[in-house]
Amino acid sequence: MEATDKHILIVEDEPPIARLIEIHLKQAGHQTTICDNGLDAQELLEKNHYDLLILDRMIPGKRGLDVLRWLRSKEKTSVLPVLMVTALTMTDERVRGLNEGADDYLGKPFEPDELVARVAALLRRSVSTLTETFDSKLIQLNEESMEVKVEGKLLSLRPLEFKLLQTMMEKPGRVFSREQLLDTVWGMDSFVEERTVDATIKRLRKELISFGQGECVQTVRGIGYRFQEKA
Amino acid sequence: MEATDKHILIVEDEPPIARLIEIHLKQAGHQTTICDNGLDAQELLEKNHYDLLILDRMIPGKRGLDVLRWLRSKEKTSVLPVLMVTALTMTDERVRGLNEGADDYLGKPFEPDELVARVAALLRRSVSTLTETFDSKLIQLNEESMEVKVEGKLLSLRPLEFKLLQTMMEKPGRVFSREQLLDTVWGMDSFVEERTVDATIKRLRKELISFGQGECVQTVRGIGYRFQEKA
DNA sequence: AGCCTTTGTGACACCTTTGTGACATGATTG
């Protein structure tokens, strides 16, 4: 079983079930954290980075749907994949979970294999659509530590360079104008010249070049820049 | 029920079920197309754009999983959300679908509401991943990145060349006078000689020729130029 | 064929965009 480096938060108040989930996810190579109530879950979600949330619908303190609603309203977690676990079998209840923003649900009791498969599906989906952690084959970004791994070797970037790379890697191949980059990387309200983007791109490239990956930050003349994996 | 302008392809060989799905999706404001076998599905997927695919696991001609594998291997459809419908209830079978790249599955018989909710969840996820591309069979234009693909191979044009090609490709076969081209490509207020169009056409041709597509930009003597796919 | 018109072609100059290194400034660290 390969390691995935994905960190999954399990919010579940029944210890046996929580442990069961944990065991299978660990076996599938995931890192896990267990939490048994909604309030603690919110705190954890604010402080740490997770790649997926497994949420029991019935938990003490807050109901699962409340946590979900809160989650979706926060910028940081608004796109976090959520797998909801529920003992309720009524279809309309499950539907309600989906409509509230859960990405999938699983009814109790569940088959461990199905759990693992659903988790894998959600994680796979998040690679192409989400803004959490991006791997291309060669370059891996770790949002929390602001670290970049190129072919496994560590490369530390300055904050701006990191954010710039991150932004472009979110949509590989897509071209970003300097204005767009200023807005997302520097912030809407910065009084920085567009040429500053060029300078930062250069500095970013310089770092990547020393790891043999200079070509993946490309200039699109007259328009802007883009990230593209080399063939 | 609001309209979503999303186009969903339903691949399902049992008419009553296909119709059932269609009715509910239409009610939810989606546009739908039904197809009853795998081969036709592939053709439709290549020619048209869909926002989501609902795929029955058991269909004539090809098995659902084959279509899925094929789909994921194609650039154009590699990120298309897929909801797999299956009569199989064995967990491991469903798991296999997910691992093959389906984004979700639904067991028959299913609740219509659940179908609609799952579709909504998948569509919500995929927002913003697709970009407008204009294709003829051999030549594909990507407006965003100013890139042109000829038979899949990348060809990057200069801005003017791109705009020129784009303009002519919008109405294939139609002849454009130099004046028209100056107006749309260069802008109404440019002080450029008509012969400049010729020069740019030449440069455009040069690029296309190196990809074996020089003939599609044709001269209409005394009038102007046109784009025409070669037979 | 001979002549004229239209289009193709390559060269060149000019201007715009981008790369690059240096430097100043302000923040952070110890």
Next chain:
DNA sequence: CAATCATGTCACAAAGGTGTCACAAAGGCT
């Protein structure tokens, strides 16, 4: 407070895009 670091800006260099011209080639007419 000194040293280091991140970053914004500038000036200059390099690269790239485009307009124009002169000439060649092609087409059309009598």
